[in-house]
Amino acid sequence: MNIRTSQPIEGANIIGKGIFSISSATGAFTINNVVKDSCTFIISHLGYASKTVTVIKKQKIETLLVYLNESSTTLEEVEIFGKLKRSAVKETPIVSHTISKEFLDKNRENSLMQTLSKIPGVSTINIGSGQSKPVIRGLGFNRVSVVQNGIKHEAQQWGNDHGLEIDQYGIENIKIIKGPASLVYGSDAIAGVVDIQPNKIPFYNSLLGEVNILGETNNNLLGISAAIEARKVKWFYRGRLTYRDYGDYKVPTERINYENYIFELHDNNLRNTAGKETNASFSLGYVFNHIKSETFFSNVHAKNGFFANAHGLEVRTSSIDYDSSNRDIDLPFHRVNHFKITNNTSVTTGKHTLHFDLGFQNNYREEHSEPVPHGYMPKPSNSKEREFNKNTYSLNVKDKFKPNTQHDFVAGINVEFQNNNIGGWGFLIPEYNRFTIGVFIYDQFEIGSNLHFLAGIRYDYGLVDTKSYYDWFPSTINNRDGSTSHVNLQRAQNKTLNFGNISASTGLSYIRKKTTYKLNIGKSFRMPLANELASDGVNYHMYRYEKGNLNLDSEESYQLDIDINHTSKQFSVGISPFFNLFDNYIYLNPTSNYYETLQIYEYTQSKVFRVGGEINASTTVLKNLQLEASAEYVYSRQANGAKKDFTIPFSPPLSGLFSANYQFKNFLFLTKPQLIADFRITAAQNEIVPPEEKTEGYQILNMSLVTEMDIFKNNQLVEMRVKLNNVFNTKYYNHTSFYRLIDVPEAGRNLSISLTIPFNK
Amino acid sequence: MKLLLNFFYFLFIGLLISSCSSDDKDEEKPTISVNYNGGFPQGCVLLAKGETYNFRAKVTDNMALASYSIDIHNNFDHHTHDDQVTECDLEDIKQAINPLIFIENYSIEDNLTSYEINIPITIPRDIDAGDYHSAYSVTDQTGWQARTSIDIKIIE
Numbered sequence: 001m002n003i004r005t006s007q008p009i010e011g012a013n014i015i016g017k018g019i020f021s022i023s024s025a026t027g028a029f030t031i032n033n034v035v036k037d038s039c040t041f042i043i044s045h046l047g048y049a050s051k052t053v054t055v056i057k058k059q060k061i062e063t064l065l066v067y068l069n070e071s072s073t074t075l076e077e078v079e080i081f082g083k084l085k086r087s088a089v090k091e092t093p094i095v096s097h098t099i100s101k102e103f104l105d106k107n108r109e110n111s112l113m114q115t116l117s118k119i120p121g122v123s124t125i126n127i128g129s130g131q132s133k134p135v136i137r138g139l140g141f142n143r144v145s146v147v148q149n150g151i152k153h154e155a156q157q158w159g160n161d162h163g164l165e166i167d168q169y170g171i172e173n174i175k176i177i178k179g180p181a182s183l184v185y186g187s188d189a190i191a192g193v194v195d196i197q198p199n200k201i202p203f204y205n206s207l208l209g210e211v212n213i214l215g216e217t218n219n220n221l222l223g224i225s226a227a228i229e230a231r232k233v234k235w236f237y238r239g240r241l242t243y244r245d246y247g248d249y250k251v252p253t254e255r256i257n258y259e260n261y262i263f264e265l266h267d268n269n270l271r272n273t274a275g276k277e278t279n280a281s282f283s284l285g286y287v288f289n290h291i292k293s294e295t296f297f298s299n300v301h302a303k304n305g306f307f308a309n310a311h312g313l314e315v316r317t318s319s320i321d322y323d324s325s326n327r328d329i330d331l332p333f334h335r336v337n338h339f340k341i342t343n344n345t346s347v348t349t350g351k352h353t354l355h356f357d358l359g360f361q362n363n364y365r366e367e368h369s370e371p372v373p374h375g376y377m378p379k380p381s382n383s384k385e386r387e388f389n390k391n392t393y394s395l396n397v398k399d400k401f402k403p404n405t406q407h408d409f410v411a412g413i414n415v416e417f418q419n420n421n422i423g424g425w426g427f428l429i430p431e432y433n434r435f436t437i438g439v440f441i442y443d444q445f446e447i448g449s450n451l452h453f454l455a456g457i458r459y460d461y462g463l464v465d466t467k468s469y470y471d472w473f474p475s476t477i478n479n480r481d482g483s484t485s486h487v488n489l490q491r492a493q494n495k496t497l498n499f500g501n502i503s504a505s506t507g508l509s510y511i512r513k514k515t516t517y518k519l520n521i522g523k524s525f526r527m528p529l530a531n532e533l534a535s536d537g538v539n540y541h542m543y544r545y546e547k548g549n550l551n552l553d554s555e556e557s558y559q560l561d562i563d564i565n566h567t568s569k570q571f572s573v574g575i576s577p578f579f580n581l582f583d584n585y586i587y588l589n590p591t592s593n594y595y596e597t598l599q600i601y602e603y604t605q606s607k608v609f610r611v612g613g614e615i616n617a618s619t620t621v622l623k624n625l626q627l628e629a630s631a632e633y634v635y636s637r638q639a640n641g642a643k644k645d646f647t648i649p650f651s652p653p654l655s656g657l658f659s660a661n662y663q664f665k666n667f668l669f670l671t672k673p674q675l676i677a678d679f680r681i682t683a684a685q686n687e688i689v690p691p692e693e694k695t696e697g698y699q700i701l702n703m704s705l706v707t708e709m710d711i712f713k714n715n716q717l718v719e720m721r722v723k724l725n726n727v728f729n730t731k732y733y734n735h736t737s738f739y740r741l742i743d744v745p746e747a748g749r750n751l752s753i754s755l756t757i758p759f760n761k
Numbered sequence: 762m763k764l765l766l767n768f769f770y771f772l773f774i775g776l777l778i779s780s781c782s783s784d785d786k787d788e789e790k791p792t793i794s795v796n797y798n799g800g801f802p803q804g805c806v807l808l809a810k811g812e813t814y815n816f817r818a819k820v821t822d823n824m825a826l827a828s829y830s831i832d833i834h835n836n837f838d839h840h841t842h843d844d845q846v847t848e849c850d851l852e853d854i855k856q857a858i859n860p861l862i863f864i865e866n867y868s869i870e871d872n873l874t875s876y877e878i879n880i881p882i883t884i885p886r887d888i889d890a891g892d893y894h895s896a897y898s899v900t901d902q903t904g905w906q907a908r909t910s911i912d913i914k915i916i917e
Binding site: 259260261315316317318319370372373374375376378379476543589590591592593594595596597598599642643645646688690691694 | 830840844857864865866868900901904905906908909
């Protein structure tokens with residue numbers, strides 16, 4: 001039987017001393033004329049590892065099940081597939097990075113983006129231990145598109161304390177584009193894309209599953225994720241359930257000094273940063289001849305507490321007994337639910353392959369905090385400060401057309417409609433509707449077998465329709481004639497705004513022996529967000545008054561990317577510098593003026609110049625020792641405007657990562673045990689823009705042991721990972737962390753143990 | 762390979778130039794202090810209704826001051842404490858009926874680098890007595906800000 005699918009194997013050779021048989025379609029075989037008391041025979045089949053079985057005649061064996069491991073054939077298949085993929089990546093001039101399930105399993109951190117931050121050029125903005133948002137080469141928020149199954153993930157990405165609502169388990173393949181990619185991905189992909197690709201279709205007649213258990217010491221996390229996938233012939237399905245529950249995380253300090261405030265921490269716990277997450281997903285697919293279709297349902301639900309002593313920048317005291325438990329989630333907290341249905345269908349007819357991606361998403365987020373009067377606002381009656389309810393409908397149609405061996409044309413259309421509703425007593429962004437449509441075409445032209453050229457153009461039209469908002473309480477206005485009046489102030493206007501944008505990209509790739517050269521020039525854009533256009537309100541947690549600007553233009557960015565990679569058997573080395581110019585980078589500029597005693601921050605545009613890149617090198621020193629080093633750096637400068645010569649907000653510092661990976665011999669039941677040491681050296685970040693603080697450099701050591709364990713009789717290998725993060729319990733600050741603003745250091749030492757147990761029918 | 766090394770070289774030089782280029786950006790925040798003779802209010806001070814007090818604080822900046830603000834709001838719910846490291850005796854938590862709300866902004870002209878805030882404020886008679894915060898904030902022309910908050914008490 002096939003060990004993975006538990007399906008009978010037909011045509012297996014059963015060879016013993018003077019005996020020979022071949023298994024039937026049901027996998028059964030008979031051997032006659034056995035004289036000896038015991039006999040030994042070898043069972044083998046093309047594509048499986050041979051197995052030696054001894055049968056003792058005296059024992060009554062009703063059924064002898066022999067499991068065969070899929071081996072050589074499958075491996076070869078993977079390798080060929082891999083090669084094809086690699087060469088496709090080499091040939092396209094777009095600079096991208098592909099991440100495998102193996103990488104994700106090996107490096108898994110508390111959130112998807114934290115896992116991916118090991119990739120040079122990728123970093124995160126963390127909100128506590130369980131949430132984070134992507135940053136690519138120093139740009140994040142709405143400047144990075146996260147795409148899952150072809151559909152852009154739409155939530156409240158602009159928010160400081162918003163994390164990506166995607167289950168990090170069950171992802172097999174991610175493509176990261178570190179550069180402007182509006183050509184294919186539309187608005188928002190101005191700095192890069194995290195493209196979570198659909199998982200590969202299960203094999204014929206298979207039923208597979210896995211259970212993953214994770215425990216962590218720093219925040220006392222317990223996580224479990226279970227998945228199943230099956231396919232008969234044409235139909236297949238997959239499902240996954242994930243539950244994670246964690247307590248407050250620990251920081252290596254007993255007190256936090258923020259400006260003149262001192263917060264004493266109980267047992268190093270960062271009060272009220274506990275959280276929990278429940279995710280479920282299910283998909284049903286059909287594949288036959290030229291049609292492939294999969295419909296995917298998922299729901300991600302999370303509740304996370306925020307640090308109790310300061311919410312944003314606002315220092316709070318409370319009568320809540322936060323220290324009675326480090327697992328409860330008190331105020332302030334947020335609750336977020338992300339529901340998604342997507343359908344991916346592709347049809348191949350002759351030289352055309354048509355792809356359809358259809359999506360509906362609902363993102364619902366509530367933020368709760370203890371009601372407090374602020375300015376003219378009296379004390380609200382409940383804790384629901386903000387509510388966002390956003391529906392996004394998406395449709396992508398793409399035609400891949402290959403008229404001959406030289407050309408690969410892709411033409412497509414993306415349509416998206418967003419409907420955003422708000423609630424609660426706080427106001428940050430208005431309600432709005434947004435409609436965008438974009439059409440694109442590009443061609444990858446093979447000039448020679450090792451020289452490829454890509455050119456494409458895109459046009460987008462967008463419409464933003466903001467809704468008016470009035471305060472629910474009156475404010476006191478001093479009139480010019482000396483009298484005062486009490487008015488419910490208008491915070492957002494009814495306004496319809498149009499945007500039109502051209503994006504383009506062109507590039508060359510040249511493969512010379514073991515070296516690949518890529519050059520790409522692109523223009524990308526991002527439509528202004530509703531809050532950038534229309535907000536006009538007080539953000540008390542940040543002690544600022546945020547003022548939108550209806551005259552903002554779409555952000556436009558020009559980027560030159562170079563990528564050179566040399567890979568040989570012993571070593572590989574790569575460099576990917578970039579040069580980038582934003583004509584009109586939008587940011588929230590702190591002015592020197594006040595509104596009701598709060599500093600006015602105004603959305604402004606300025607010219608920004610950025611340069612940077614990543615370098616990486618890896619080598620196999622000894623047979624089992626692999627060394628890797630990488631470094632990332634971005635330099636940004638505003639070339640005009642109110643903050644001329646300053647950098648842009650959230651600029652990541654120069655950082656390097658050194659990894660050593662040693663593979664031991666198999667030991668007892670441990671198969672392929674590997675010891676990995678990751679040493680990160682990050683320089684100080686002295687390039688800041690008001691209101692940021694400079695951040696000192698740091699060095700962090702993480703160690704992990706990854707092994708497979710042969711403990712089950714059916715030869716299924718259990719994967720185990722023991723990981724020790726921040727080995728020396730170093731106190732350090734991450735310049736781009738949400739809690740950096742209030743001088744909260746990063747998490748202390750953490751030991752995590754993860755087990756992945758596969759099973760099949 | 763040679764080309765590759767050249768790229769490394771140029772990137773390295775590029776980084777060196779960009780990271781060492783000196784500039785005279787204003788990276789200093791303004792400062793604000795009531796810790797001097799005449800600074801007002803001091804932590805835990807009692808203010809009587811109907812009286813007029815001169816709110817005085819010294820503000821400085823390395824380049825040019827721009828604006829300041831004074832905010833007096835109630836702390837009847839003990840929502841926060843001051844940053845002057847003084848512990849004041851707070852009254853019991855109570856509901857606000859007609860609390861004092863003082864929210865005013867002022868600008869500092871002539872690019873001064875030091876200035877003394879001096880604003881007379883009369884405590885109205887018809888407001889709730891109790892625990893209050895008095896908060897100052899100041900900006901410089903670059904957009905840096907400094908804040909301070911002081912616990913005060915308004916009595917009959």
